Amino acid sequence: MAFLEFKNVRIAGVAAGVPKNVVSNYTLKSGEDISVDYTPEAFVETTGVKERRCSESLTTSDLSFAAAEKLIAELGWEKSEIEALVFVSQTADYFLPATACILQDRLGLSKECYAEDVALGCSGWVYGLSNVASLVSSGAIKKALLLAGDAKKRSKMKRDPLFGDAGTATAIEYVNGAKGFQFHFGTDGSGYDAIIAPDGGSRNQVTPQSFELKEYEGKMMHNLQTHMKGMDVFSFGITTAPKSVKKLAEHFNFNYLDADYVIFHQANMKMNNQIVKKLKLDPERVPSCMYQFGNTSSASIPLTIVSQLKGQFENKPTKFICCGFGVGLSWGTVALETNNIVIPSIVEVKDNEDNYGYKL
């Protein structure tokens, strides 16, 4: 049973960066398509995604960088004090090196810095938080950053209208005596192909055939794109997420209904409504941002906190349960309490504002 607890850590702040460019799902341009099986209206009614943020130029690290800069400034942290950086994403800047290394330099952090990438999606923020907490809990590292999100893909392709771009920054610090975080984790690799980009890794190398369009669930797609078995993922989400929340509460002996807020990965509205119903949660305590931002992968939990709760909880003790689930298949749930937390307003980044990066 993958239960973990790390004491003496707390979240000092959470920030989010999104592209300024808004794309409506009611008026899609060519190059963006909804399956031939249903209309844009039916898609919005089921998924809840009315609009999202998309950019052709900004990468996940650009958006996370913008969020991190604002968060560090508002926290008043000295950059030299930040000794660890974990970057969670499935849209890294390069195949190599790890994006966390690039971000260490770009943010101007000390060279005495632990940096690593974690290649997880929807469950990734919870996993990343446990990685950072494990580093900080002993006090050997006092301040650390978790950057998480997904944005611009590895190849030009039609964008799936379910997904939006976002990068987030979560600041974690050592506080002696802090209650810390309690986690439950799970994995089911037998569902590895429920959400998969089949080509481009070493199992199926890129060949000219990788770019051939084939029909997949009503859409024309090539093998570098992410293929999703919608029904299987739906079924997985509505069964696994409620169980994980219940297991965590049972193991650590608390009532999950006592949480002030329960934040789920923003998968799609129908799935999330079903999860809320199964756990008999008060919908008022389950904020959602998929209407505005779509499914933003590992950014969705921190983006929901920033976009929906800013100004409502920062300076009072607030109990959270956060649950991420998806690609892997992988899931994780965390219980934590915040107080005196810094939540900067969302950073909107303009396209092409950023010319960072290696050019041949």
Added chain:
Amino acid sequence: MKTLDEFVALFAEQFDETDADQFAPETNFRELDEWSSLIGLSIIAMVDEEFGIALKGNDFRQATTISDLYEVIKSKQ
């Protein structure tokens, strides 16, 4: 467990525009104009709630009629 007729009625409730009289145990649900994978998600949610079973894409592929799907659910009980 709910009867086949009850299942057909619950199945019909997931559709907005198709009249209830269009649904019978032998109805080939994929031939209904309104059928789509999005309606499929509503069916999965309904079956989870009413029968406590999580249907997958393959379970749908095995079924042609509403009655076939009911049999799949029964076999998982």
